[in-house]
Amino acid sequence: MSTNQEDIQALVRNRTYSAGFVTDVDSETLPPGLNEDVVRAISARKQEPEWLLEFRLKAYRRWLKMTEPKWAHVHYPPIDYQAVSYYSAPKSMKDAPKSLDEVDPKLLETYKKLGIPLREQEMLAGVQPQVAVDVVFDSVSVGTTFRKKLAEAGVIFCSISEAVREHPELVRKYLGTVVPFGDNFYAALNSAVFTDGSFVFIPKGVRCPMELSTYFRINERNTGQFERTLIIAEESSHVSYLEGCTAPQRDENQLHAAVVELVALDDAEIKYSTVQNWYPGDENGVGGIFNFVTKRGDCRGPRSKISWTQVETGSAVTWKYPSCILRGDDSVGEFYSVALTHHRQQADTGTKMIHIGKRTKSTIVSKGIAAGHGQQAYRGLVRVLPGAEGARNYTQCDSLLIGDKCGAHTFPYTEIRNPSAILEHEATTSKIGEDQLFYARSRGIAEEDAVSMIVNGFCKDVFKELPMEFAVEAQKLLSVSLEGSVG
Amino acid sequence: MLDIQNLHARIEGKDILQGIDLRIGAGEVHAIMGPNGSGKSTLSKLLAGHEDYTITDGTVSFDGADLLELNPEERAAKGIFLGFQYPVEIPGVSNMVFLKAALNAQRKIRGEKELDAADFLAWVKHRVKQMQMNPAMLSRGVNEGFSGGEKKRNEILQMLVLEPKLMVLDETDSGLDIDALKIVADGINLMRSKERSVLLVTHYQRLLDYVKPDYVHVLAGGRIVKSGGPELALELEEKGYGWIQQAA
Ligand SMILES: Nc1ncnc2c1ncn2[C@@H]1O[C@H](COP(=O)(O)OP(=O)(O)OP(=O)(O)O)[C@@H](O)[C@H]1O
Ligand SMILES: [Mg+2]
Numbered sequence: 001m002s003t004n005q006e007d008i009q010a011l012v013r014n015r016t017y018s019a020g021f022v023t024d025v026d027s028e029t030l031p032p033g034l035n036e037d038v039v040r041a042i043s044a045r046k047q048e049p050e051w052l053l054e055f056r057l058k059a060y061r062r063w064l065k066m067t068e069p070k071w072a073h074v075h076y077p078p079i080d081y082q083a084v085s086y087y088s089a090p091k092s093m094k095d096a097p098k099s100l101d102e103v104d105p106k107l108l109e110t111y112k113k114l115g116i117p118l119r120e121q122e123m124l125a126g127v128q129p130q131v132a133v134d135v136v137f138d139s140v141s142v143g144t145t146f147r148k149k150l151a152e153a154g155v156i157f158c159s160i161s162e163a164v165r166e167h168p169e170l171v172r173k174y175l176g177t178v179v180p181f182g183d184n185f186y187a188a189l190n191s192a193v194f195t196d197g198s199f200v201f202i203p204k205g206v207r208c209p210m211e212l213s214t215y216f217r218i219n220e221r222n223t224g225q226f227e228r229t230l231i232i233a234e235e236s237s238h239v240s241y242l243e244g245c246t247a248p249q250r251d252e253n254q255l256h257a258a259v260v261e262l263v264a265l266d267d268a269e270i271k272y273s274t275v276q277n278w279y280p281g282d283e284n285g286v287g288g289i290f291n292f293v294t295k296r297g298d299c300r301g302p303r304s305k306i307s308w309t310q311v312e313t314g315s316a317v318t319w320k321y322p323s324c325i326l327r328g329d330d331s332v333g334e335f336y337s338v339a340l341t342h343h344r345q346q347a348d349t350g351t352k353m354i355h356i357g358k359r360t361k362s363t364i365v366s367k368g369i370a371a372g373h374g375q376q377a378y379r380g381l382v383r384v385l386p387g388a389e390g391a392r393n394y395t396q397c398d399s400l401l402i403g404d405k406c407g408a409h410t411f412p413y414t415e416i417r418n419p420s421a422i423l424e425h426e427a428t429t430s431k432i433g434e435d436q437l438f439y440a441r442s443r444g445i446a447e448e449d450a451v452s453m454i455v456n457g458f459c460k461d462v463f464k465e466l467p468m469e470f471a472v473e474a475q476k477l478l479s480v481s482l483e484g485s486v487g
Numbered sequence: 488m489l490d491i492q493n494l495h496a497r498i499e500g501k502d503i504l505q506g507i508d509l510r511i512g513a514g515e516v517h518a519i520m521g522p523n524g525s526g527k528s529t530l531s532k533l534l535a536g537h538e539d540y541t542i543t544d545g546t547v548s549f550d551g552a553d554l555l556e557l558n559p560e561e562r563a564a565k566g567i568f569l570g571f572q573y574p575v576e577i578p579g580v581s582n583m584v585f586l587k588a589a590l591n592a593q594r595k596i597r598g599e600k601e602l603d604a605a606d607f608l609a610w611v612k613h614r615v616k617q618m619q620m621n622p623a624m625l626s627r628g629v630n631e632g633f634s635g636g637e638k639k640r641n642e643i644l645q646m647l648v649l650e651p652k653l654m655v656l657d658e659t660d661s662g663l664d665i666d667a668l669k670i671v672a673d674g675i676n677l678m679r680s681k682e683r684s685v686l687l688v689t690h691y692q693r694l695l696d697y698v699k700p701d702y703v704h705v706l707a708g709g710r711i712v713k714s715g716g717p718e719l720a721l722e723l724e725e726k727g728y729g730w731i732q733q734a735a
Contacts, residue, residue: 458579
């Protein structure tokens with residue numbers, strides 16, 4: 001591998017994060033710092049009802065008593081929570097846009113650069129595969145497409161702030177029921193200061209007529225993003241939801257602590273896919289997003305199903321365990337994950353499957369890829385409670401190492417309190433084969449392309465779970481993230 | 488076409504090739520035979536650009552170019568193909584995707600137009616048929632779960648799709664059943680022409696019955712110790728290698 005070492009070094013240096021631009025919008029940002037007044041200010045700015053302010057304050061007071069979790073296999077400098085600004089909104093959004101026509105053209109331009117042309121999407125409806133998009137820029141949602149068509153089906157898809165205004169009874173009924181306000185340090189912080197996020201409600205018996213998707217973007221310097229997403233699928237309904245995330249390239253770290261709650265009632269199905277490409281920092285580990293996220297789905301009704309698919313290529317540090325509470329009998333939980341860490345990136349990610357109902361089934365497929373000095377940990381818990389007669393779990397956990405300065409670790413935990421449970425576990429760790437690379441190159445395929453081809457092959461079992469359009473995007477993202485990884 | 492002079496190569500401090508001289512002209516078929524561990528695979532992989540070997544002396548030119556200056560993908564584009572003694576599995580990457588990427592990468596390096604999906608599909612299906620393979624294999628991972636014989640046949644399929652100028656086939660006949668050997672030999676013969684050359688590494692006469700060599704060489708201890716016509720292979724089959732090594 002030494003002959004083209006120099007070329008590869010050059011590639012590493014030239015590697016650019018294509019989503020790394022900053023948009024120059026006039027915004028209104030709260031000064032850094034966190035106290036009860038800030039929590040009240042956020043709530044007031046969003047004209048929230050009293051009960052929500054109470055929820056925030058309870059969370060804030062709990063958070064004060066909590067300490068940051070330290071058990072994850074990641075290292076980062078201490079975060080000064082008083083140096084973060086907890087609210088930033090583009091000024092032109094003050095009176096919240098009613099339609100895309102009222103959205104600041106600069107924002108539309110930003111999303112276009114990211115490959116999310118909101119306006120064209122609406123215009124081309126019917127030509128392209130239909131995807132309804134909600135976008136969250138720093139702390140506020142800037143517009144949701146395809147509203148009318150969704151409304152006809154009875155589907156509610158809007159920002160969580162709007163849901164609080166328009167459908168307070170639904171938000172109040174479900175918010176915090178899957179991830180309680182004091183669940184963990186970051187969830188408590190989020191519950192206190194969350195600013196925006198998406199809200200989805202699929203009524204009984206409805207199959208959502210299109211993919212729903214939210215793009216999150218952090219733009220302002222020194223702001224944290226604390227979005228909150230709540231998806232409710234009533235009896236026998238079905239929805240597929242995708243979130244994408246990007247941030248500008250900045251030298252300082254930025255904090256992102258989201259909470260996602262999913263509720264699936266009887267026979268309902270929620271498919272939740274994530275393509276996470278927050279700015280990862282540069283090759284020396286300068287900058288990048290700290291991504292501390294709590295995602296949990298509650299299979300509340302019998303035969304319900306929640307499926308998480310995630311492609312995690314961004315962020316400097318990732319701490320994330322999308323989980324399923326399999327409460328309903330015969331409910332099904334799935335977790336398909338590709339996590340890639342390159343340069344100095346670190347990820348500690350995995351899932352929790354909590355089997356409560358009878359004959360509940362879970363599947364975990366985790367593919368971790370580490371390159372450069374990247375560090376990768378899979379952490380998964382399968383817990384079978386005494387009542388979960390006939391529970392089943394299948395776990396497959398594979399790691400692929402590129403180079404010899406990176407690392408992969410697996411921490412599988414099981415707690416089985418019902419002897420009828422059947423668990424299968426497979427784990428492999430392999431180095432990307434020199435022989436595979438030589439084989440591909442001897443057929444004419446350039447080394448970088450060969451690496452990305454081999455890695456994509458390794459991830460195939462997860463990619464096939466993604467909606468078609470996004471599978472292609474995920475493959476490209478993986479190839480870009482791997483640039484400069486060989487040599 | 489290929490001119491190897493005084494080639495010395497070493498791996499992990501061990502000298503494997505100790506002065507190989509070999510010239511292969513356009514349209515010729517050469518066979519290399521020799522005891523286990525004599526350096527046949529080393530020579531084959533070295534020609535394809537394997538980077539683990541250190542070349543301590545000698546030159547290799549191919550079509551007038553200094554082959555040792557080129558990386559594996561450039562050599563492939565120039566027309567060198569190695570049929571591996573142990574073909575490698577690439578799980579999750581379909582044969583179709585792999586072959587299309589390979590052919591178009593070569594065409595791109597050569598400044599030719601890349602084939603679109605439809606043209607490529609027609610071309611690869613034509614070759615699959617010639618190799619009497621099940622087209623369903625195209626959507627399976629590269630050699631993933633293939634039997635030993637299937638892997639070898641897949642090497643020849645790749646060769647037919649890529650249409651190289653110099654075909655270096657390292658024990659492609661090993662592990663093939665009688666019918667498969669015939670199909671593989673037919674595949675090789677299909678590719679023979681005045682412009683294309685073949686270097687067959689083999690332990691057995693069987694393949695040479697189907698693919699008639701112009702020259703046979705014996706590689707022992709990292710050197711070509713004897714060269715002759717097709718009759719040399721028959722003699723080896725009868726007497727083994729002992730008599731040559733004693734004479735050498
Ligand atoms: N990485 C390595 N380190 C040390 N020795 C090696 C290495 N690779 C090959 N060799 C040695 O080089 C010699 C030549 O190996 P090579 O594979 O070329 O033999 P061959 O002629 O193809 O044998 P066979 O007929 O069994 O296929 C052998 O002695 C082998 O052990
Ligand atoms: Mg050999």
